[in-house]
Amino acid sequence: MSRSRLLSAAVLLTATTLLPTSALPASAQPAETEYTVTVDASATGPEISDNMYGVFFEDINRAADGGLYAELVQNRSFEYDRVDNAAYTPLTGWAPHSGDPRVVDDEGRLNERNRRYLSLALPAGVINAGYNSGIRVERGKRYDFSVWARTDQPSTPLSVGLTDPAGTALADPLRLTVRGAAWTRYTGSFLARTSSITGRLLVRGEGTGTLALDMVSLFPRDTFRNRPNGMRRDLAEKVAALRPGFLRFPGGCLVNTGSHYGYEAPNWERRRSYQWKDTIGPVEQRATNANFWGYNQSYGLGYYEYFQFAEDIGAMPLPVVPALVTGCGENRATDDEALLNRHIQDTLDLVEFANGPVDSTWGAKRAQMGHPEPFGLTHLGVGNEENLPDEFFARFTRFRAAIEERYPEITVISNSGPDDAGATFDRLWQLNRDADVEMVDEHYYNSPTWFLQNNERYDAYDRSGPKVFLGEYASQDNRFRNALAEAAYMTGLERNADVVRLASYAPLLANEDYVQWRPDMIWFNNRAVWGSASYEVQKLFMTNVGDHVVPSESTDTPSTLEPITGAVGLSTWGTAAAYDDVRVTSAQGETLFADDFSGTAENWTPTEGRGSWAVTDGRYVQSDTVAENTMVTAGDPTWRDYDLSVKATKLSGREGFLVAFGVRDTGNYYWWNLGGWNNTQSAVERAEGGGKSTLISDGTRVETGRTYDMRVQVRGRHVALYLDGELWGEFTDDAVVEPFRQVVTRDAATGELVLKVVNAQDAAARTTVHLRGASVERRARVTTLAGHPDDVNTQYTTPIAPRESQLDVAGTFTHTFPPNSVTFVRIATRSTR
Structure with a gap:
């Protein structure tokens, strides 16, 4: 996961810009919406991978030390240091x-x-x-x-x-x-x-x-399975209850980012990037290292323990190794040929550690640690969220060639960068397709609306191209509305199971006293463990997968598209910048707003506690080079069909400009992010409820000291953006929010059809189901998750929990799916012979 994807604003989803009639306030909507689901039970769709749904473990939110790793002593070896965290001393803890x-x-x-x-x-x-x-x-x-x-x-x-x-x-x-x-x-x-x-x-x-x-x-x-140096039992059992098909480890950003000392250090007084050989052998001989997420990790939970844990929960191990191109905002690539060759050899040694015989060098080390039998490694990822596509792929190719030459049975997984779209994504997918890579790891964290709009994302993917490993995804909050959107999206993953072979929600764990990222699937403290609403959704899908898809279709929800409406805003991200000559004009040329900052900044409303804004020498200057998302806003939230123009100058810092339009509040807006992601690319992003989605992007970078003329033209739902008088890009934000989604799979072992229906709206969904080509038993088993969209599971209350019931079914039957619900109906079938 990428730091740049994390919004500073801790706000809730309020209203979407695309409102189906069923998403209107309760007083203004029908009591029910009518749907029809038609299932062709005589046909067989794509086969679903045995390992389709898994878990991704990263040591974020104190997920390892103080979490899954059962050690109770903090800083047990006195290695904490101010060089790793300004608050640390060797006696911290x-x-x-x-x-x-x-x-x-x-x-x-x-x-x-x-x-x-x-x-x-x-x-x-x-x-x-x-x-x-x-x-x-x-x-x-x-x-x-x-x-x-x-x-x-x-x-x-x-x-x-x-x-x-x-x-x-x-x-x-x-x-x-x-x-x-x-x-x-x-x-x-x-x-x-x-x-x-x-x-x-x-x-x-x-x-x-x-x-x-x-x-x-x-x-x-x-401990879990009574393992010495093992896992905290209740946390491990919560993970095991998901019955995950794979375990991706040891992380995302912490894998492919080094400290400011680089990849190597002259001795162990300094920190270096995550390297698997540091994490095995006797615990007292393992390093303590600086975690990318701002705290130290002891490596007591190391590669041997990860492999063992995967085995204990019946999951396929899927390690990820660094490609020596840092991602997650760091964006640099090594030119050290010897270092690259050493890491490639380390990766070959890793495969030997996992699978080699006991008389091999690294197989012997595995056996010495207590596991003479191979761990059965079949998949291995190289790299994570690299934002330098050509540099990454050149090095990935070296890793892949070496691994496939020696271990042709290993699937080597590439990736597509830190987002669901954009210049980096497109370039990496082109490189992966051209090189006939077997599997590509995609990552994205988006708003609930994005997930409800993009169910068909994989319908158009090349069936003969690389397969997709959706290694990290989540809707950006932990409320039931987020879980509902994820559930709706997962029906599309299953429908495209011939393309999407593996998928894992992320992150997995969060210690409630050390939260660095939200959302998270499983929450804990030192005395309790509880699953989020998303955990309950993931568990329902992961324990009811099925063996293949059964073709089905459903009717759609009536929807209404409203014009993009809102005020305007200026912001920065880790950057000092100056803005001038802001003007908003209507489509008819009428001036709605103008500010040349010859006076005060009284027209602008800042976000409390973010940034340092002041009118200086006739410009509106934000001078804090550390603050993120320093949004100031102006104008009327009812504005539509307007042009926004502004002059922007970068003064210092790591990024460029953020010019907002369609601003409804601090969590719901669009912005033109020019020179974002450490000034490596530019994009238009839509923020909803604190979560962001990329609409268009390219590789534009910003020069310090140069003044740019930026103009945004909003017409209905179409937006055109001009940079220094030239069209930079345009888009029409007209994807429809579809809150009713379904998919059907067949469980070969039981012969059951599994009808999975998501109703992510406030209206009940009265649905007629046609089961064509099937003779069914009368009684079906039903599991339902239902609640209010803002429900949050906590240590003390879990409003989102599965409820079991039964349902009378037939070749055609009608059932009303509750508002804001996920329902799985397991229908037993009879042989027609």
């Missing part, structure tokens, strides 16, 4: 209990990758509170403690306790003895006698002298 604990890095370190350790001048101790509000301890459960330690005394007593914040013991303390100057691992276990969600781990050395500690660990014995 720790507090002195007594004495003056110091973190040192010298020749006495545990190993080269674990350089820092804690030095205690005795007697002294430290306390760790874990993540969230503290360490969760459950009465009657066992917790395993371990630490690497050494002492300058013949022996040093070490006491370890589990307490609440007041110091009251939650379990009987451990009494250990550290002996000698060599690093040694010491272990023990607690049996909790009291439950707490605010637990603390107290480690204290007694006596005299100096005690050194490293890799201080506390693990619940009760």
Whole structure:
């Protein structure tokens, strides 16, 4: 996923610009809308991949440490550093209990990758509170403690306790003895006698002298599948309940982005890009690395654990490796031939680690870790959301050739950049088609309206071209309206199962105290796990896939297209810019608004807390080069059919200009994003409810200090954009929102037809279903998700949850699908012979 796709405004979806009659307020709409669904049960449509729906794991929102990875101690090896996060110190997560604990890095370190350790001048101790509000301890459960330690005394007593914040013991303390100057691992276990969600781990050395500690660990014995160094049980079980067909890992942006030190570093004091070899072997020998998302990751959850987890949940493993072209806003490519060759070899070694025999170099390492049998790797992704298409594809081609030469059975997956359309998307798809790439990874995060408008997206894809892996997608919020839009879209994915072979919603996990991205499928804290509305939709589809599509069709919803209407706006994104001579004229030439900034900026309404706007030397200047989406607006929200002209000059920063039109509020507007995505491309985007969709784009970049004349002409739903007097681009935003969608599949094992209907509107859908060519049993099983569009599942309440019922069916039957609902009807069929 790309940072540039994340809107700053935390606003809700209000009204769409395209309103079917059924989306009108309840008082103004019919009680029901009539539909007909016709199913040709005698025909067979596309086969559906056994692995079609999977999960994508990325360490974002503290998904790994403090999340799926069951370790309870934060910063267990004292490797946190201000170079990674300005708020960090080597003692982040720790507090002195007594004495003056110091973190040192010298020749006495545990190993080269674990350089820092804690030095205690005795007697002294430290306390760790874990993540969230503290360490969760459950009465009657066992917790395993371990630490690497050494002492300058013949022996040093070490006491370890589990307490609440007041110091009251939650379990009987451990009494250990550290002996000698060599690093040694010491272990023990607690049996909790009291439950707490605010637990603390107290480690204290007694006596005299100096005690050194490293890799201080506390693990619940009760992990998923009882794996040592394993997964948090309730989180893992929530993922397993989806029955995913694949597990994509270890992430998106964190895979193909390096720190500001680049890909390599002279030693382990510095951070480098995610590399799989750093994450295997004994845990105490693995690195701690700076995560792209702003915090450290311990690599305790590494490639071996990912492969093992995929196996445990019955999912196909699908790792993604860097192509040495950074994406996610960084946009640079390596020219280091030796480095490229080394990463290609690392990727070949990865396949050997996964599949090689025990007498191979990397197969032996897998066996040493406890898994002599191969993991059965069949698919591997190279790269993620690269915005430099030609540079990426040149390097991808090198990876692909090397992998296919040695491992021709491996499907090597390319990608199409960070968005659903645009210049990068088009160029990468051209390159992928021309090179006969087997599968292409698409990513996009869009508004609910976009998903309701684009159900037919894959209908027009080349059936003989590369297959699609929809590796990341979601509607941009976590309300039921978002899940409904996603469900409607998924009917189109299934209908095109011959093109879309794999699909995974993203992101998978979010710790409620460390949220960096929304939406997310599964939410958690240190004591509870709950699925979002989107989780319930994904689970319903993933556990009722079917083996092939059964051809079907439905009638449409009457719709009304309104003209693009709204005020105007100016904005920036990580950029200082100056605007001047803003003018809005009607289609008849009447001046509706004009501002040459010879006075004040009283005509403009800023967005509170964003940017630093001021009239300077006759221009309206936004001077903050860090602030994102600094929107100021002016004019009448009822304006339609107008021309907006403005002069824009970039002063400094990483991007260009954002000129908005059709502005209804801070979350619903269009804008011309000239020089966006770190000044690598330009686009017109439509924002709805805080989510954005790209309508047109190209590779235009912006020069610092140059003044550009920008003009936007709005006529009905058609928009033309002129740059320095030349037509830059135009589009007609006339895609229809279709809230009623359906698809039918057949479950070969049970013989059932699975009718899947999404009614994403406030009106009930009275539907006549014709099952042609099928003899059916009378009673069908029904699973329904229904609720208010703004419903949100939380830790305390889950308004969006499946309800089971039965339905009488026949060759032709009528059923009313509730407003705002997803309904799956499993219809048993009888042999007609």
